[in-house]
Every structure is written in C-alpha cells, then in structure tokens.
Amino acid sequence: MTFPKHRIAIAARKGGVGKTTIACSLASVFAAQKKSVLLIDLDPQSNSAYALGVDPGAPGTAELLMGKQPSPLVANEYLHVYPGGPNLNNQAIQSLHPEDLADLIDRVPYDVVILDCPPGNENLERFGIVASNITLVVTNAHPLAIMGASRVLTTLDSYRNKERRGPKDWALIVSQIDVRRGLDRTLPDELKTMYPGIEHLMVRQDTNLSQAVAQQTPIMEYAPKSQSAEELKTIAKWIVEQG
Secondary structure, eight states: OOOOSEEEEEEOSSSSSSHHHHHHHHHHHHHHTTOOEEEEEOOTTOHHHHHTTSOTTSSOHHHHHTTOOOOOEEEETTEEEEOOOGGGGOHHHHTSOTHHHHHHHTTSOOSEEEEEOOTTOHHHHHHHHHHOSEEEEEEOSOHHHHHHHHHHHHHHHHHHHTTOSSOSEEEEEEEEEOTTSHHHHHHHHHHHHHSTTSEEEEEEOOHHHHHHHHTTOOHHHHOTTSHHHHHHHHHHHHHHHTO
16 A cells, blocks of 8 residues: 655755755745655755754665664654755665655555755656656756756656656745846746646745744744745645645
C-alpha cells in the first residue's frame, strides 16, 4: 500500500535561489492544514533541519538510505524532518539505485512527503526527482539560476519521454521576485514564453521568509498572513489539484 498521496521534490541546480526556504515553507503550509508531513532533506548541508528548528546533525536521510530506521525529528505536531548531512556524500549512498529512496517512502505513513534536493549534486537530486510524483523547479532572475532550472526541466522531460519512474507533473517557481527590479518584472513572462505547457508559480521577495528561517520557525507559525504565506498556499492548492 502506498501512503503518501503527494510526494513533492523541490529542485534547483544553482544554490541561493530560495529552494530550501520554499521546501520548508511549503511543508509548513501543509502542516497548518493538518496534513501529516515528512520533509526529507537530501542536502549534505542539512539546511532544512536548521530552518525548521530541529537538530541538523541528527541521524536522518543518509541513515534511512543505508537501511537503518532513524526516527524523524519533530518540528511540530504535523511536521517531521529527516535531516541531511555530510554522510549523504558517502560512496555507499552515491552507488545506490535512484529508485531506492522511492521504494522506501512508498511505505511511510504521511499524507505529504517533501524532498529538498541539493544544488549542484545531480546524483542526490535524482533520488528526490525519481521519488516524487510532482517536482517544483525553482529559479530566480540570476542567469545561472535560469540555466540550472533549464537543466532540471530537461531531465524531467527525459524521464517522461523514456517512461521512467518519476513525476507526472511539474511546475516552475520564480522565487525572490522584487517587481521594483526591471529584470524581475519581466522574467515571469519571459519564462512562460520559454517554457509553455507547464505551470508557472511565483514567490515574491518577502522578509518574513528569511526571518522565519533565522528564527528557526515554520512560516505558518511565524507569519501565517504574510504575502509569502498566501503565495505558498496557492502552490499547495495547485499540488492538491493535480490529484
């Protein structure tokens, strides 16, 4: 029996685009809706655990992949976390089959699993993408971020064309948008022209997001009525509508 209805990978080849902030904040939105959420951090830096106020050095994703049974850490009643960490760089994990994580999370008793993929590590990213049924690709206005997002989208198209295990739906999230900046103002429409046929979503620049991370508090506890919280609710609604 497959438990998690929604398995969501958050990916971006370039760091610094707000990917982990979105992953943690989206987890917070689903948890506020009283859905049971497991966030799996695939990043050796383990930033998701820190942002949600749990121990980033505790056993987590690496141990899960190695066949152990680590206990997920409790961020709140509905939101649990498997931290990442440097053990994800172990050769034994790098040599695992990309479907190994997918097989493991098929059996976890959560409504939602969010997989925070690392920047710059395609092997670990692949674990998250293959385990997901929806992937959110994050970019900001930086040219290298746009290039990185394009590479992830190419990977997703390849998986679909070859009928491999992985997401059936994906969306592009434009992050850290400040409409006072010219490039930020025009970027969303330009990306819609470049990548038609997929959903385009947005998370504007909002200090509440960075402050929530700094305070190690989920966004729906820190600023539930903020602009960013409303935009993340829109993203969550789109995910649910995909079935």
